[in-house]
Amino acid sequence: MRHARNIRFDIQGLRAIAVLAVMLYHANNGWLKAGYVGVDIFFVISGFIITALLTERSDKVDLVSFYASRVKRILPAYFVMLVVVCALSAFMFVPDDFAFFLDSLKSSALFTSNQYFSGFGSYFAPRADELPLLHTWSLAIEMQFYLFFPVLVIFLPKQWRLTAFALLAASLFAWSGYRGLGESQDRMYFALSARVPEFMVGAIVALLMRQRELPMLLASVFGGLGAILLAWAVLAIDKQHFPGFWSILPCVAAGLLIAARRGPVSALLATRPMVWIGGISYSLYLWHWPVLAFIRYYTGQYELTAAWLPIFVASSVLLGWLSYRLVETPARNASGMMRQVPKWVVAGTVVVLVAWGGQRINASLVAPLPVELTRYAAPELICHGTQVGACKRGKADAEVSVLVIGDSHAAQLNYFFDQVGEEQGVAYRVLTASSCVPIPGFDFERLPAWAQKPCRAQIEAVAGELPKVERVIIAGMWQYQMQSQAFAKAFAEFLVDTAGAHKHVVVLAQIPMFETDVQRVRRFTEIGLPAPLRFNHEWQTANQQVQAIVDRTPGVRFLDFSNSSFFAAAPYQQGLLIYRDSHHLNEVGASRYGHYAAEQLQRALDQPQPNVSLKP
Incomplete structure (x- = not known):
């Protein structure tokens, strides 16, 4: 030996x-x-x-x-x-x-x-x-x-x-x-x-x-x-x-x-x-x-x-x-x-x-993009995992009438709701947390340790704000969330309870997702590496799962823009990059998305019709 x-x-x-x-x-x-x-x-x-x-x-x-x-x-x-x-x-x-x-x-x-x-x-x-x-x-x-x-x-x-x-x-x-x-x-x-x-x-x-x-x-x-x-x-x-x-x-x-x-x-x-x-x-x-x-x-x-x-x-x-x-x-x-x-x-x-x-x-290798194309919002100005002021977006002089909750796929919509609010004269309160949809019963134990405390804090904040509004919007990375059966159960119960309290509820579909980060693809291309950009199709299945839950819950609406003309050339829209990574919009993309969706979103919130899935 x-x-x-x-x-x-x-x-x-x-x-x-x-x-x-x-x-x-x-x-x-x-x-x-x-x-x-x-x-x-x-x-x-x-x-x-x-x-x-x-x-x-x-x-x-x-x-x-x-x-x-x-x-x-x-x-x-x-x-x-x-x-x-x-x-x-x-x-x-x-x-x-x-x-x-x-x-x-x-x-x-x-x-x-x-x-x-x-x-x-x-x-x-x-x-x-x-x-x-x-x-x-x-x-x-x-x-x-x-x-x-x-x-x-x-x-x-x-x-x-x-x-x-x-x-x-x-x-x-x-x-x-x-x-x-x-x-x-x-x-x-x-x-x-x-x-x-x-x-x-x-x-x-x-x-x-x-x-x-x-x-x-x-x-x-x-x-x-x-x-x-x-x-x-x-x-x-x-x-x-x-x-x-x-x-x-x-x-x-x-x-x-x-x-x-x-x-x-x-x-x-x-x-x-x-x-x-x-x-x-x-x-x-x-x-x-x-x-x-x-x-x-x-x-x-x-x-x-x-x-x-x-x-x-x-x-x-x-x-x-x-x-x-x-x-x-x-x-x-x-x-x-x-x-x-x-x-x-x-x-x-x-x-x-x-x-x-x-x-x-x-x-020096690649010219930097303007900051509004590389983030979805300044982190110190949004209520993502923490409370920053009143967490208010939209029309500045309007009273908050809509509560927006979700994970980072809701946080990416802060500029979206600024745009919608200005056009429709509405103010929103946006409460989000990383990887966490802050609803009762959310299984935050599956999150990384650093994300659990902010998640719990936002669940408590949502519980305090929910009785103050009659309209609720929920957005999430359903591709991630729907992997958890515990979440699916808690989500379905939350929709039933919220709609049962005579609140108007709209659930937004997940936006299209790519296999690779679009910012990385841009860099690879600039430095001469082949970098094809491919869609990840798992989000479509997740959207269908969420839609099935919504469709069996009276009074809740599912609003799906993922197959609309707005995302036809994703990750670009009219020649401008609207994504910050593989599945989040940047500030410019969120604002443009808000302009595109403003009228239909407001109509979904206002009309007291039976639950229906809207696909613009």
């Missing part, structure tokens, strides 16, 4: 299992339900390796040698990846997305990205699967662990280490499991405290197996049991309950496989292909996620097509191998730490210069 440089081939094979599991999960989370536990396997391996480095060679801990080895192991390939990803992001990303990227770059360079991504939340930020540095959270946790663990080893007497590590692992597993019962799993997932016990499992194995080798039969049993537990972990664990108590399973599995060292499973792990993949696993991990993120940013699709899947695999492996051969290996073999200092200074300077130059390159 060893070669001339004293590297355990079976552990290299376990690294291969870890990185392949992560890649499968990241490529499509339906392919391997819990492939993300590959990261936990890496943490166990790291705990084993660094404990061996700190304790096996002598009783005295050599901190300088330890940190030098960690710096040479992690930083060179890591900072090369940051530089290349920053340059590509400056080239491809629209300015708003590049601003988010720069924030993540700063945290990644400082190894605090686990904290950054745990609190990351903005409706108009790129999706998580489009963030090219999201995977750096695990490296941040690893570096943070390296800061305190050697100190812990130094101050603990040799005979106390095993007991202390076991107690630390047990208490932190219990703590993270308890916190996971009531705290957002997003925060726990990125928390150092939830990952320290995973390192401790590896540390315990290192201390227990120091200068020991299990009998072949016992080693074979350990290997087989570890393999079974690991297979169970990657196939059965539910991410909603992870890390917490469930993280014990893959960690114990990895610990058993490391302890086994011999036997059929260890021999399988030590085969040449597994060892080769394990050898480049660090660089492969560094590069596979940015490749995926850029593909998804460019295509606007989460699932890789048959054409993009081989590109992802080939690019990831090639970049991982080049990084291993040209960066990792030379850096590891470099001698004389002090002689390397100038190189580290140059590397850090390059990262800073690329980030600084990237901002200028990003802004």
